[in-house]
Amino acid sequence: MSTGCAKHYLRSLGPLPPPSLRRAHDVRYLVLCAQCGSPTDSRHAVPLDGQHYHGRCFIARFGLRALQALPRAACAGLQLADIGLPAARALLRSHAARRNP
Ligand SMILES: [Zn+2]
Numbered sequence: 423m424s425t426g427c428a429k430h431y432l433r434s435l436g437p438l439p440p441p442s443l444r445r446a447h448d449v450r451y452l453v454l455c456a457q458c459g460s461p462t463d464s465r466h467a468v469p470l471d472g473q474h475y476h477g478r479c480f481i482a483r484f485g486l487r488a489l490q491a492l493p494r495a496a497c498a499g500l501q502l503a504d505i506g507l508p509a510a511r512a513l514l515r516s517h518a519a520r521r522n523p
Pocket residue numbers: 455456457458459460475476479
């Protein structure tokens with residue numbers, strides 16, 4: 423898979439999806455992204471070492487391969503609007519390859 427130049431790819435993505443605050447209870451899931459400092463929903467973020475990252479911020483900091491190397495459960499909440507279609511495809515392929523070697 424190729425997303426081309428990672429910086430160009432990440433810049434080409436639309437705006438970050440805002441955290442869902444449909445219910446008052448949802449504020450309990452708000453966390454700050456360790457890379458960009460914007461609020462995000464911990465259910466849709468990538469947890470690593472006690473910190474949370476937007477999917478695209480994780481890719482910007484550690485690279486797509488590091489995201490692919492994470493356990494499936496860590497990436498389960500990622501949104502397509504966050505990481506974009508090519509990265510989501512690559513992630514799904516890597517998870518499928520690990521399940522069916
Ligand atoms: Zn971020």
